[in-house]
Amino acid sequence: MAPPDPILGVSEAFRADTHEMKLNLGVGAYRTEDLQPYVLNVVKKAENLMLERGENKEYLPIEGLAAFNKVTAELLLGAQNDVIQQQRVATVQGLSGTGSLRLAAALIERYFSGSKVLISSPTWGNHKNIFNDARVPWSEYRYYDPRTVGLDFHGMISDIKAAPEGSFVLLHGCAHNPTGIDPTPEQWESIADVIQEKNHIPFFDVAYQGFASGSLDTDASSVRLFAARGMEFLVAQSYSKNLGLYAERIGAINVVCSSSDIAKRVKSQLKRLARPMYSNPPIHGARIVANVVGNPELFNDWKEEMELMAGRIKSVRKKLYDSLSAKDNSGKDWSFVLKQIGMFSFTGLNDAQSENMTNKWHVYMTKDGRISLAGLSSAKCEYLADAIIDSYYNIS
Amino acid sequence: MHGGGNTSPSFSSFSSSSSSAADRRLNALVRHLEGSSLNGSRSIAASPTSGSHGAPNSVFDHLVRAPEDPILGVTVAYNKDPSPVKLNLGVGAYRTEEGKPLVLNVVRRAEQMLVNDSSRVKEYLPIVGLSDFNKLSAKLILGADSPAIQENRVSTVQCLSGTGSLRVGAEFLARHYHQHTIYIPQPTWGNHPKVFGLAGLSVKTYRYYDPATRGLNFQGLLEDLGSAPSGAIVLLHACAHNPTGVDPTIHQWEQIRQLIRSKALLPFFDSAYQGFASGNLDADAESVRMFAKDGGECLVAQSYAKNMGLYGERVGALSIVCRSADVASRVESQLKLVIRPMYSNPPIHGASIVATILKDRSMYQEWTIELKAMAERIISMRQQLFDALRSRGTPGDWSHIIKQIGMFTFTGLNSKQVAFMTKEYHIYMTSDGRISMAGLSSRTVPHLADAIHAAVTRVA
Numbered sequence: 042m043a044p045p046d047p048i049l050g051v052s053e054a055f056r057a058d059t060h061e062m063k064l065n066l067g068v069g070a071y072r073t074e075d076l077q078p079y080v081l082n083v084v085k086k087a088e089n090l091m092l093e094r095g096e097n098k099e100y101l102p103i104e105g106l107a108a109f110n111k112v113t114a115e116l117l118l119g120a121q122n123d124v125i126q127q128q129r130v131a132t133v134q135g136l137s138g139t140g141s142l143r144l145a146a147a148l149i150e151r152y153f154s155g156s157k158v159l160i161s162s163p164t165w166g167n168h169k170n171i172f173n174d175a176r177v178p179w180s181e182y183r184y185y186d187p188r189t190v191g192l193d194f195h196g197m198i199s200d201i202k203a204a205p206e207g208s209f210v211l212l213h214g215c216a217h218n219p220t221g222i223d224p225t226p227e228q229w230e231s232i233a234d235v236i237q238e239k240n241h242i243p244f245f246d247v248a249y250q251g252f253a254s255g256s257l258d259t260d261a262s263s264v265r266l267f268a269a270r271g272m273e274f275l276v277a278q279s280y281s282k283n284l285g286l287y288a289e290r291i292g293a294i295n296v297v298c299s300s301s302d303i304a305k306r307v308k309s310q311l312k313r314l315a316r317p318m319y320s321n322p323p324i325h326g327a328r329i330v331a332n333v334v335g336n337p338e339l340f341n342d343w344k345e346e347m348e349l350m351a352g353r354i355k356s357v358r359k360k361l362y363d364s365l366s367a368k369d370n371s372g373k374d375w376s377f378v379l380k381q382i383g384m385f386s387f388t389g390l391n392d393a394q395s396e397n398m399t400n401k402w403h404v405y406m407t408k409d410g411r412i413s414l415a416g417l418s419s420a421k422c423e424y425l426a427d428a429i430i431d432s433y434y435n436i437s
Numbered sequence: 438m439h440g441g442g443n444t445s446p447s448f449s450s451f452s453s454s455s456s457s458a459a460d461r462r463l464n465a466l467v468r469h470l471e472g473s474s475l476n477g478s479r480s481i482a483a484s485p486t487s488g489s490h491g492a493p494n495s496v497f498d499h500l501v502r503a504p505e506d507p508i509l510g511v512t513v514a515y516n517k518d519p520s521p522v523k524l525n526l527g528v529g530a531y532r533t534e535e536g537k538p539l540v541l542n543v544v545r546r547a548e549q550m551l552v553n554d555s556s557r558v559k560e561y562l563p564i565v566g567l568s569d570f571n572k573l574s575a576k577l578i579l580g581a582d583s584p585a586i587q588e589n590r591v592s593t594v595q596c597l598s599g600t601g602s603l604r605v606g607a608e609f610l611a612r613h614y615h616q617h618t619i620y621i622p623q624p625t626w627g628n629h630p631k632v633f634g635l636a637g638l639s640v641k642t643y644r645y646y647d648p649a650t651r652g653l654n655f656q657g658l659l660e661d662l663g664s665a666p667s668g669a670i671v672l673l674h675a676c677a678h679n680p681t682g683v684d685p686t687i688h689q690w691e692q693i694r695q696l697i698r699s700k701a702l703l704p705f706f707d708s709a710y711q712g713f714a715s716g717n718l719d720a721d722a723e724s725v726r727m728f729a730k731d732g733g734e735c736l737v738a739q740s741y742a743k744n745m746g747l748y749g750e751r752v753g754a755l756s757i758v759c760r761s762a763d764v765a766s767r768v769e770s771q772l773k774l775v776i777r778p779m780y781s782n783p784p785i786h787g788a789s790i791v792a793t794i795l796k797d798r799s800m801y802q803e804w805t806i807e808l809k810a811m812a813e814r815i816i817s818m819r820q821q822l823f824d825a826l827r828s829r830g831t832p833g834d835w836s837h838i839i840k841q842i843g844m845f846t847f848t849g850l851n852s853k854q855v856a857f858m859t860k861e862y863h864i865y866m867t868s869d870g871r872i873s874m875a876g877l878s879s880r881t882v883p884h885l886a887d888a889i890h891a892a893v894t895r896v897a
Binding site: 044070137152173273305323 | 495499501506528530538539540545552557559561562563564597598600601604631632634635747749767770773774782783784785786
């Protein structure tokens, strides 16, 4: 009997719990202040428009909806970016972030046989599964420094440098999952330097564009930095969080190449991998994104809603930080809660401490100490602070 | 465009002055590929934007342009043709008498209900998909009174239409089943060998279609399955075999079942046309139910692409009928491990539409009526084409057109005749002679009949 998924299994356990103070900080799904799931207004508008138009349900091409592929690449790189103008990006609609990563992994397995993917330590739990199932070898580069609860920058650079030339380096575009710790712009430059030096191939996972800072362009700056250097790289995108389209499974794999001819060839090979996996991708989510991003009014509405969502998360971070600082007299520095970016916070709690959070306090989180701030309301910040302090100090 | 100023596309002689690694790789690739027909093969020659000619080297340079998918490529070619009489008989997507795609009324209604329901959210589905959808899908294919379902021996997971269900099932078998060979019928849907191959299974064939009779080579089928190693996996088309339209009779199915069980072969059904073949959902599921109720194990990949017209929504399900409820539960936990690293969890929209329809008695009824109408239109196209060929005195026996079942007819035309029909009559179809009856209308039958008549009388 296979064990439950370490991340998705948390929600299952939460659902089974009947305690009134229970808190689900497991999955990274946005919740309102009332801790309700949220369907963006702009998504409802788009769906109503689609229904009015009465569009058909014919198969999409293997590479997905053309209108979606166009807007998603532009959103990522900027419509005026050279890469777009020169048609140097191969974009294929994929099944959200996971599906897009898997297509890329399949491409690596077939065309870069023996090449490794370097992944951060820690990283999203499913990354390893994806590369394992795709039969792509991987190894880790240092990332999280538990002493500073920050980035182990020197460790990261050393490990990337030490890897065999031509490795793929998996980078989180923004809002690193699970730590919430992102490199600074200067650090990104150094990371790009060492990658170029070793002829590595950058591979971005962009699941939070717009969600991290509230600005779509700011959150894409790491990717655009690499594009500006004329580098070739891959980017897996997801619209699960930033458009709240979790269950519609909408994302894309983008491969930025040195010429448009090569981009065409890469796209054709991605199609060859998608066809025996699921033939062609689902239309509904793609149409929603194409409608929202392609319509200036809806696009503006979206940007406003996204700022609200990112803003709520920033404000619970502040409230949690204030509660922790007020309740903890030991002088421990809890400011990492404020510095970390995006939906998640790496609390620094270990296995046993995380279990105490669940068993004693009915706070559901993943064993690596990750909490999803998207699942926290300002009303529950004090309760959470109590739970964290108790677990941190009384359990070893 | 060529670096060496050659007048003929002699790839091996280009860039003789340059011996960069990129050029050597290109030369090697081109030597491998000469003779095969590739789209845009000229792009493989050194273009000004590649490697040694000025632009930076690409790490992707060794990737060649893949050809269009043979089935989907037919539509690509059709779209390019400006002729007003062109006919697309390629992909198996239903068309109305007016030649238009169809969204079923009951589907529109269900979708309206879903979009207007303000309590609905877009949270991740569980890895196994929408629970209602899974239960209803299992009942649809296995029968509401199926003992296997009542005994909790069936594990059902929502997947991406037929293809996704086949792929997840195949990956699961490659990981957990002791025999890694799958036998597929000759011929079969073009994507089958690729799905199974990439999942890690080794693919063999069993005889199926008899070109002499344009029917089933039953003896050959029994011999080939009879000599398969014990435990091997066998792919079976539940009804409306694609591409031939030739199905075993119920009596033949029973013999196949006995043979399969006697050799402990593992049946894997592909059910993409339930309700579409005969117009009756139960009749079209008889082959699967025969196996499911004999106490043995089997897999079934279901698709709602055609019978609910949900093509682009990618709705399907994989059911595994197991010996016991405990096994079924363990199987489900392992299926989740296949799915999570592939796409995490399935898309909600199409499955919600299906569940809405299947669980509401009047919507279900409405669906069966619309489904029957589609099946009957296709059956009537078969009759009309048959009559049209007979009235033209086209040489040959064309009764297979009305005997074959489902969306497709395996005409028996060879690839030269097909090419002729495309060139002279703008008929688009796959080169194996398969035509999608769903793409025909009373208005266009005469044109197709003329084309077939000309092909048969003028091309060998």
